[in-house]
Amino acid sequence: MSGLLINVDNSFRERLWKNLIIAIPYFWLLLFFLAPFLIVLKISLADPIIAQPPFTPLFQDSVDGSISIYTTFDNYLFLFQDSLYLVTYLSSVKLAFISTVLALLIGYPIAYGIARSPQPTRNILLLLVVIPFWISFLLRVYAWMGILKTKGLLNGLLLWTGIIDQPLELLYTDTAVYIGMIYSYLPFMILPLYANLEKLDIRLLEAASDLGAKRWEVFKDVTLPLSIPGIIAGCCLMFIPAIGEYVIPTLLGGADTLMIGRVLFDEFFLNRDWPVASAVAIVLVLLLVLPIVYFQKRQNQELLSES
């Protein structure tokens, strides 16, 4: 009887531990994601005023002493009335999308090469992919300014070799933004692709080859379809931060490089219009939730079909 009691006690304690451990990430997300999100959501539903803080409170004291809730959708309506915002969102999506596709085209062969190289070389190559992270992101973007400017390293090299005779206009253009984005986010593309390609069973490739597939057919029929989860993961990891990127378009882009991160910054710090800035942020989050949900769904399908 006492043995049974101890058992019950143990299983209870086990459950408690399990729940506690599961609770930690939930608590983390609640504290650092959901709570700030709700605060921003609240601000986006307020009116801007000249005060400290610069927006109307959610709960307002009426004259008769009761408390009323004040919300407005003006800020969201404003986003859709002024075409600047829509154009900027679309331009951000376009910039992030093209960068992601280009990074995929560059990252896939790199990831494939690393995954196929012998073990000791592989570790060195992976280290080389990660090494840029040892230097601050901001510094690396500044370094690109030095490379891309009119009298910068790249133009100097091209002029010296005689490939061009007029310096190229690179810095403060969309091209510079693409270069900066691809450079900065390429490791996020390579690493999940590598993790996927490294797992690929060589015998599947051999089987395809044995059954009559030429090298590119082996790639098209086996390697590529089996690496789709890695492609999706890499693209999400790149696309999501790229769409809201602020530093790269600000430092490398021109005045006409429209990205939502810059608009957000301007609304917040220059116009001091916190409610509109918050509305911009909320719409951005919604825009990003769509690919994440899609990614999650794909992953779940993957898990289901594997079990």
Next chain:
Amino acid sequence: MSEKEQAFIQIRKISKHFGDVIAVNKVDLDIKKGELFSILGASGSGKTTLLRMMAGLEMPTEGKIFIDGIDMTNVPPYKRPVNIMFQNYALFPHMTVFDNIAYGLKKEGQTKDLIEEKVKRMLSLVKLEGYDGRKPNQLSGGQSQRVALARSLIKEPKVLLLDEPLAALDKKLRQSTQFELMDIQDELGVTFVIVTHDQEEAMTLSDRIAVMEEGEFVQIGTPNSIYEHPNSKFVADFIGNINMFDAKVLGTNVQELTLDCKALGGEIKIQNPDQTIHSSEFSVALRPEKVIIEKQQPSDEDHYYVKGVVEDFGYFGNLSIFRVRTTSGDIIQVSKQNRMRIEDSITWEDEVYLSWVRESLILLDN
């Protein structure tokens, strides 16, 4: 050698080095058309490397491979009239059973109707009708094995290479699949080359076996000849169970060799030995099932016998295995068929006589 008798697969002085490691060392092999040939060896013996060289998945360091008279040494795998069934099958996980089996034909550019017809026929050959829409992860081990077999047979290869075809199946399934493999081979007339570490599998499946060790063939022959006439201590020990004892040569004449073997009761004579005499030290080997165990002293003059005490005893239902310590202090293992349901059973600590006919003794050079 006439055209007809020429071996279907000819392997000539083939070697494969991986860095300093010699996986396959100057191997020669002839395999006949329609033969079911096994390469038997422990892991690391080079058997899989040899198979992979036949498939074109590994390029030999030196030597040549001819299939049906054509030099295949440098032909890439996708152009060889050879298909391979991989260990653990290597089914494409993202394709259905149908697409897996049809893959080889699709790469040949066959028409849709023909592919469909052939896949159907294959599915019925491996008894998997109705499974065409499934994904590999929805199949059991036995079903996966059949899909892999169908996939590798659909192009009607001249040679089918099978890498440990039955290793991943459980014992019961392995036995039934063995016979199915033999039936399919018989029906299609394809030359099968099987690589295995399982000597039982090799014995039951094959027309001929090549025993491989450290990148070289130790013995090539029919299952019977390899079991009953092993040419070395390695082969005798690797295939089945065997008792092996040291012996000294006492004398030779034309057709008879006289040996002194303490464990087998002293002086023994072997007529027409398989081996030519090189040294004075030999091993004498005796298979456990060739030994008769009984409580009475044997009377037959043709039999040698020794006396001993049963030290260990295992009952397996169909047979019993005894370990008997002889008066010389050696251990002889004996297996005995349990023919009767009720027997005068021999058990621990019983005094027994072990006897055998002269011809059962195998002479092995040290």
